[in-house]
Amino acid sequence: MILVHMRLSARVDYAIRAVIELATIEPVVAGKPPAEFPITSERIAKAQEIPPKFLESILLQLRRGGVVNAQRGPEGGYWLARPADQISLAQVIEIIDGPLSQVRGHVPAELDYQGPARTLQEVWVAVEAQERRMLEQVTFAHLASGQLPF
Amino acid sequence: MILVHMRLSARVDYAIRAVIELATIEPVVAGKPPAEFPITSERIAKAQEIPPKFLESILLQLRRGGVVNAQRGPEGGYWLARPADQISLAQVIEIIDGPLSQVRGHVPAELDYQGPARTLQEVWVAVEAQERRMLEQVTFAHLASGQLPF
């Protein structure tokens, strides 16, 4: 929401933590299932204390968004579709919650302010740009390693 | 809100535009009513196309927050409680919508992440700080004059 208002939904928070969990366990090569078993939804749910069925629907969304792959059956589970350093926070947030910035349901660029309020639009656009810059910069490789780029 | 998600509610959007309107009409000296009449809620509502009764409740909130003063009766209305260059965007946003940044209803500093997700908290805190820096920097003097500090 920001903003301009950074308001993170439970859904996004859970999604990010789930991806971190996948990025932490083991490195991924070109989106192939890892040498060991993939990680089950249930295991992630326990590790991060996320309601199991809720997480399931989030992982489904992440798969459709191209962030994770999945396999069914025994020894099934989830793994990252790309190396962790090619998945940014911004990507996961937008897959789950839609566009980063909104003002009354509209993206800042398409607002139609009157008179002196017009300068306001420039502010929202600038804040959004700054926010986007940060969130695109941080990858899940950073998060998994605990090393931030700032 | 962001974020991390810049999500601006209609309420905040209206509040900001109302304060811009007050800041634009005439300068304020030490919170005293202006030489001419104060500006009525109805006039602001028309100028900025805001639902009148909704705006009324917003102005009430702004008065309780110390941003505007009001006077009742004929020739009554609203005016800025301080000079426009001493009212920041951040102040108005927080008066109307509460804390700038929230993650699942909590402010970033009081989150309790487990294991590798702990680094995440640093990200939220950093994003919030950056956002706050911008929004505290922009005052309604800037907005009224159309000159942004960046």
Added chain:
DNA sequence: CATTACCCTACTAAGCCGATAGGTTAAATC
């Protein structure tokens, strides 16, 4: 073919949001 774990749709309770209704109180005017 039985088990496991993902897939998918539908649903629900609760809360928030935008907005309105309608009356109360204070200040100015006549």
Added chain:
DNA sequence: GATTTAACCTATCGGCTTAGTAGGGTAATG
């Protein structure tokens, strides 16, 4: 002092979103 004006204040409401659950379908393994 009666009237008018405009702010003050509370309550309410419909609609949407959010967080979370239920329950069955489907693919992979052995």
